[in-house]
Amino acid sequence: MxxxxxxxxxxxxxxxxxxxxxxQGKVADPDKAMDAILDGLQAADKARRDAPENDKTLSPFFCSPVNK
Incomplete structure (x- = not known):
């Protein structure tokens, strides 16, 4: 923990x-729960970092799509 x-x-x-x-009426195994939570947080962090609007290596002259 x-x-x-x-x-x-x-x-x-x-x-x-x-x-x-x-x-749901289930008993969660704390170790499996912690693994699932950490995997989910890592996946969310990776998705956030991989989003094109968060890419700081792009040139200022790079035309990225506009999010509306």
Missing amino acids: CLLCDDEKAYQAYMDYLDAMER
């Missing part, structure tokens, strides 16, 4: 996961 205590987003996601499992 110490990995999650320092990160408020991770801790909140962990608690939300446990609540969702409890609502």
Whole structure:
């Protein structure tokens, strides 16, 4: 649990996961829950970094699509 205590987003996601499992009537394995939460947070972070609007290496002359 110490990995999650320092990160408020991770801790909140962990608690939300446990609540969702409890609502479904399932008992969550804490180790599997932590792995699932950390995998999800890493995937979200990677998707955020891979978004073209967050790419800081693009030239100012590069024409990127306009998001409306």
